[in-house]
Amino acid sequence: xxxxxxxxxxxxxxxxxLAGDPLRAKFIAQNNLKKVKRVNKVRNALYFTGTYxxxxxxxGASGMGIxxxxxxxxxxxxxxxxxxxxxxxxCGAYLDSINVFDCINTDxxxxxxxxxxxxxxxxxxxxSHQGKMFDVINTTAKNLGIxxxxxxxxxxxxxxxxxxxxxxxxxEYNCLAAEMxxxxxxxxxxYFNKQAAALLTVSDNIVTxxxxxxxxxxxxxxxxxxxxxxxxxxx
Ligand code: HPA
Numbered sequence: 001x002x003x004x005x006x007x008x009x010x011x012x013x014x015x016x017x018l019a020g021d022p023l024r025a026k027f028i029a030q031n032n033l034k035k036v037k038r039v040n041k042v043r044n045a046l047y048f049t050g051t052y053x054x055x056x057x058x059x060g061a062s063g064m065g066i067x068x069x070x071x072x073x074x075x076x077x078x079x080x081x082x083x084x085x086x087x088x089x090x091c092g093a094y095l096d097s098i099n100v101f102d103c104i105n106t107d108x109x110x111x112x113x114x115x116x117x118x119x120x121x122x123x124x125x126x127x128s129h130q131g132k133m134f135d136v137i138n139t140t141a142k143n144l145g146i147x148x149x150x151x152x153x154x155x156x157x158x159x160x161x162x163x164x165x166x167x168x169x170x171x172e173y174n175c176l177a178a179e180m181x182x183x184x185x186x187x188x189x190x191y192f193n194k195q196a197a198a199l200l201t202v203s204d205n206i207v208t209x210x211x212x213x214x215x216x217x218x219x220x221x222x223x224x225x226x227x228x229x230x231x232x233x234x235x
Contacts, residue, residue, distance in 0.1 A: 002075035005047065007039035012080040013049055013056040015232050018072065018087050020181070022046040022061035027218075028088075028225050029059040045072065055233045062087065062181060066115050066155060070184035074119075077192040084133055084195040084235050087185055088228045090203035090217070091153060091177035094170050098177065098202055100212045101220045103148045103227065105129075105137050106198035110173050111155040111183035120191045126152070126173070127186040131195030133235060140231040146223060151176045153200065155183035166206070178206060195235075199228055 001008070019025045026046050029036050033050025040047035040060065047060030062069035069087070076082040091104060098104075108128050116122035134150070141148040154167060154175040161167075170178065182198035189196030201224045204211040212220060 002079040004071055005040050005075055006042045011039040011049055013058040014083040015235055016058045016076055016082050016085045017228050018062040018085055020062055020064050020089050025059045025061045032229055052229045053233045057232050065180045066113050066184040069181040070115055073185050073188045077188055077194050086228055087181055087198040088224055089200055091179040091200040093177045093202045093205045094166055094175055096207045100202050100210055102202045103224055104176055104200045105148050105150040106153050106182050107150050108152045109155045109182035109186050110169050110175055113157055113183055115184045116187035129197050130189035133195045133197035136234050137231045141227055146227050154178050156180055199224055
């Protein structure tokens with residue numbers, strides 16, 4: 001048991017998929033895993049462990065934003081001996097050439113956040129994906145014929161902004177998209193020498209303002225979920 005997760009140690013698998021939304025974690029677990037058991041419900045941050053094609057996998061919630069995923073992924077690595085965490089989430093595209101439903105495998109996360117500096121004295125404004133999971137996702141996507149972009153993304157602290165210009169950091173480092181979690185996940189993995197990846201589906205385009213509906217969101221996430229699970233069995 002950790003401060004925010006009440007599962008017993010052996011109830012969490014070495015490979016964990018983290019969705020922002022607890023109900024999405026529940027949906028993924030109940031529709032894809034066998035022998036599923038709910039292993040955490042503290043704060044309604046639902047975690048489920050089961051098997052996919054015989055491999056033990058945990059699917060759970062990270063919550064939204066760097067502080068939240070920072071806490072959950074830290075405790076998973078530190079207290080539950082988790083080796084690999086794959087964030088599966090949505091993002092907003094910064095380029096008009098990127099379409100809703102596109103999948104992005106995050107190579108590097110840039111952020112203005114003080115999280116990595118405060119937690120670990122990591123002074124850089126970017127942290128790479130950690131370990132081989134990024135490559136496994138790209139290879140699996142190729143084998144399954146799922147198109148995936150890879151590149152830098154921007155882990156921001158503000159979803160709503162008054163400024164209509166793209167954030168300075170996004171322009172400076174050619175970030176493909178905005179999300180709010182990968183930087184903290186990568187920082188924790190780097191500190192613990194574990195694996196981390198962030199697989200994202202574009203849910204909106206920040207330049208063109210095209211968005212997908214809640215219903216479409218569910219459908220599009222099915223492709224990302226399949227890619228995530230198929231990658232997880234290859235780890
Ligand atoms: N900004 C930040 N995070 C996001 C967005 C966005 O536009 N869309 C989905 N997650």
